[in-house]
Amino acid sequence: xxxxxxxxxxxPALAAVVRLHLEHAGFEVTLARDGxxxxxxxxxxxxxxxxxxxxxPGLSGSELLRRMRQxxxxxxxxxxxxxxxxxxxxxxxxxxxxxxxxxxxxPFSPRQLVDQVESCLAPxxxxx
Amino acid sequence: xxxKTTHLELPRRVTAYYLVFGLAALVWLCAxxxxxxxxxxxxxxxxxxxxxxxxxxxxxxxxxRTGGPPAVQSCLEHWAAKRNLAWCALAxxxxxxxxxxxxxxxxxxxxxxxxxxxxxxxASRVRFLDEHSRLVRLYRTAVYSExxxxxxxxxxxxxxxxxxxxxxxxxxxxxxxxxxxxLMSLGVMALQRTVRPVAHIEGQLSRLAAASRPEEVALVPxxxxxxxxxxxxxxxxxxxxxxxxxxxxxRLSEALEGFRQRRADQILNSLPEGxxxxxxxxxxxxxxxxxxxxxxxxxxxxLLGRSMQELLALDSQGENPFANPExxxxxxxxxxxxxxxxxxxxxxxxRHPLRAAEGQSAGGHVWSVRDITQQKLAEQMRNQFVNxxxxxxxTPLANIKAYAxxxxxxxxxxxxxxxxxCNTINAEATRLARxxxxxxxxxxxxxxxxxxARQETDLERLFREVLDKxxxxxxxxxxxxxxxxxxxxxxxxxxxxxxxATLVNLLGNAAKYTPEGGQVQFKVQVKDDVLQIEVEDTGIxxxxxxxxxIFDKFFRSAxxxxxQQTGSGLGLSLAQEVVRLHGGRIQVHSExxxxxxxxxxxxxx
Numbered sequence: 001x002x003x004x005x006x007x008x009x010x011x012p013a014l015a016a017v018v019r020l021h022l023e024h025a026g027f028e029v030t031l032a033r034d035g036x037x038x039x040x041x042x043x044x045x046x047x048x049x050x051x052x053x054x055x056x057p058g059l060s061g062s063e064l065l066r067r068m069r070q071x072x073x074x075x076x077x078x079x080x081x082x083x084x085x086x087x088x089x090x091x092x093x094x095x096x097x098x099x100x101x102x103x104x105x106x107p108f109s110p111r112q113l114v115d116q117v118e119s120c121l122a123p124x125x126x127x128x
Numbered sequence: 129x130x131x132k133t134t135h136l137e138l139p140r141r142v143t144a145y146y147l148v149f150g151l152a153a154l155v156w157l158c159a160x161x162x163x164x165x166x167x168x169x170x171x172x173x174x175x176x177x178x179x180x181x182x183x184x185x186x187x188x189x190x191x192x193r194t195g196g197p198p199a200v201q202s203c204l205e206h207w208a209a210k211r212n213l214a215w216c217a218l219a220x221x222x223x224x225x226x227x228x229x230x231x232x233x234x235x236x237x238x239x240x241x242x243x244x245x246x247x248x249x250x251a252s253r254v255r256f257l258d259e260h261s262r263l264v265r266l267y268r269t270a271v272y273s274e275x276x277x278x279x280x281x282x283x284x285x286x287x288x289x290x291x292x293x294x295x296x297x298x299x300x301x302x303x304x305x306x307x308x309x310x311l312m313s314l315g316v317m318a319l320q321r322t323v324r325p326v327a328h329i330e331g332q333l334s335r336l337a338a339a340s341r342p343e344e345v346a347l348v349p350x351x352x353x354x355x356x357x358x359x360x361x362x363x364x365x366x367x368x369x370x371x372x373x374x375x376x377x378x379r380l381s382e383a384l385e386g387f388r389q390r391r392a393d394q395i396l397n398s399l400p401e402g403x404x405x406x407x408x409x410x411x412x413x414x415x416x417x418x419x420x421x422x423x424x425x426x427x428x429x430x431l432l433g434r435s436m437q438e439l440l441a442l443d444s445q446g447e448n449p450f451a452n453p454e455x456x457x458x459x460x461x462x463x464x465x466x467x468x469x470x471x472x473x474x475x476x477x478x479r480h481p482l483r484a485a486e487g488q489s490a491g492g493h494v495w496s497v498r499d500i501t502q503q504k505l506a507e508q509m510r511n512q513f514v515n516x517x518x519x520x521x522x523t524p525l526a527n528i529k530a531y532a533x534x535x536x537x538x539x540x541x542x543x544x545x546x547x548x549x550c551n552t553i554n555a556e557a558t559r560l561a562r563x564x565x566x567x568x569x570x571x572x573x574x575x576x577x578x579x580x581a582r583q584e585t586d587l588e589r590l591f592r593e594v595l596d597k598x599x600x601x602x603x604x605x606x607x608x609x610x611x612x613x614x615x616x617x618x619x620x621x622x623x624x625x626x627x628x629a630t631l632v633n634l635l636g637n638a639a640k641y642t643p644e645g646g647q648v649q650f651k652v653q654v655k656d657d658v659l660q661i662e663v664e665d666t667g668i669x670x671x672x673x674x675x676x677x678i679f680d681k682f683f684r685s686a687x688x689x690x691x692q693q694t695g696s697g698l699g700l701s702l703a704q705e706v707v708r709l710h711g712g713r714i715q716v717h718s719e720x721x722x723x724x725x726x727x728x729x730x731x732x733x
Contacts, residue, residue: 011523011526011527013527013531013552013556014523014526014527014530017527017530017531017534017549018530020534020540021534021540024540055519057640057693084518084519084522084523084526106522106523106525106526107522107525107526107527107528107529107530108526108529108530109529109530109533110530110533110534111533111537
């Protein structure tokens with residue numbers, strides 16, 4: 001059964017291309033236009049991985065993660081975060097602050113994204 | 129230790145010494161006179177006695193020849209009375225009195241007293257104390273008659289006592305004493321006259337010696353009766369001159385000091401930076417105008433004596449490095465909120481130890497206080513801008529990269545998709561270029577070099593273009609856009625692109641900051657000679673505190689609802705500049721959580 005991935009990204013063009021690549025790699029992809037929509041999706045459905053932008057209107061990626069970590073069912077969901085934050089130390093801050101599996105700086109290569117999604121979902125990788 | 133002295137003491141002392149020694153000399157003189165008189169009287173008496181003794185011996189011999197022993201007896205009695213002798217007698221060879229001025233003692237053995245003796249040939253004398261404790265001189269001599277020795281003549285004379293001598297000399301005493309006393313009195317007067325100026329001088333000198341501030345003791349001239357007084361008077365004159373010079377000098381340096389002090393105060397009060405001096409205990413001893421103004425006081429004097437820690441509300445600012453006693457000797461710099469609240473402004477407070485002239489610490493401090501609120505805001509805005517700019521640059525870049533890479537994997541895409549991807553890349557590149565244009569415009573605006581390219585513009589087409597650009601954004605948030613344009617619009621000479629960018633920016637903001645399902649009004653009116661364009665939304669609004677700053681470059685509201693949105697903080701600033709360059713103005717009215725209305729007026733002439 002295909003792994004289900006929720007992609008939360010407010011930039012529709014980027015979201016579309018991400019979806020294209022992930023579906024091509026054999027994942028089932030749901031898109032959310034912002035944090036709030038992503039939160040609603042997470043309530044309704046189970047996912048294997050969340051790919052989220054850090055900065056989004058309404059509910060930001062960081063805030064979304066904070067909510068998830070307070071919810072038992074979602075606390076263990078692996079998260080890959082996309083960020084426009086420039087510096088390595090800022091990414092490291094995001095990694096440690098939110099306990100995300102990986103942080104991908106923008107701009108990124110879609111190939112790299114697929115690789116990282118696959119490695120996040122590979123068996124033996126501790127979730128959360 | 130200093131005795132209390134008066135100017136009379138010296139003459140008294142000198143006169144006392146003079147009188148004591150003078151009187152002592154006088155007494156000595158009198159005693160000498162008495163002694164000399166006694167000696168003279170004594171030797172004269174002795175000579176007389178020896179003469180008497182010879183006469184008596186001869187007379188006795190003659191009496192004995194003529195009258196026999198009875199005649200001798202009466203002659204002796206006669207002599208004793210005549211010569212005022214104690215007694216006189218004639219002793220025979222066997223040592224008995226043949227005759228005696230005291231007839232009862234005739235026949236008795238002759239006396240042989242012992243004492244100081246003197247001899248002159250056959251005559252001799254012995255001095256002794258008789259039974260009445262009188263000093264008696266007993267003269268003896270042999271008496272010869274017709275060639276044979278008749279016996280020994282004894283003649284006792286009582287020596288005059290000291291009292292007798294005194295009585296004798298008393299008649300000379302007035303002459304001996306009154307003369308010297310008179311002379312001494314004259315001496316005293318002369319002495320007084322000589323000593324009086326010296327006494328005056330001594331009195332003044334001892335006051336001078338006793339004074340704690342000798343320069344304040346007035347010295348006065350004395351009557352110029354002698355060289356000492358004249359010398360003194362000259363000294364007094366010279367001192368007065370010196371003192372008046374010194375006083376002049378002091379007044380001059382005081383005046384100069386005051387001048388320097390006023391000058392320093394002027395300089396300190398002219399500084400825009402707050403300056404205060406505090407003493408060892410931390411109390412303000414000087415504060416300049418700027419500091420008073422920074423601390424909300426009208427008069428710097430109101431700060432004197434108070435503590436800077438209290439004035440700056442340092443205790444309410446968490447860690448207070450100024451309270452650390454170890455830090456007293458070094459400079460301490462701290463940024464803190466005005467009245468303890470960062471929101472009211474930021475002050476940069478520096479405290480440096482005050483150095484005395486020798487480089488030692490004087491214990492006090494000099495404080496400098498500067499309002500760095502604007503600087504802080506600029507810093508904050510710069511950081512905000514860097515963050516926004518990074519985001520604004522990375523977002524289109526991320527799309528371009530993702531799309532370009534996907535295009536390269538052409539097996540995933542059909543030809544239609546490929547075309548669409550190319551368009552997306554193009555659009556993102558345009559967006560990037562526009563942002564860079566904005567940045568350049570801002571930097572031109574900074575140097576005042578933003579220029580307009582005016583051209584005859586059909587306003588209706590311009591507004592349609594604007595509305596077309598923002599509709600998709602509105603639609604995405606289900607915002608209703610009401611556009612009200614007049615039926616006929618004139619043509620205007622405008623910089624079309626910049627005006628479009630400005631209106632898109634205002635409408636874009638309205639869309640960004642209006643919740644889903646909200647309303648945005650776009651109303652254009654022609655009033656007299658002006659074109660008025662209103663953009664009104666039912667959005668989150670702008671707080672009264674932030675309203676004056678929204679046109680500042682890089683300013684972005686602290687409202688989290690704004691922070692969640694992307695933005696460079698340049699749009700409104702550019703919009704304002706563009707409108708200003710067109711000779712128009714841009715106004716804003718807003719109420720938090722109700723909505724915002726921007727009014728752009730452009731002149732039509």
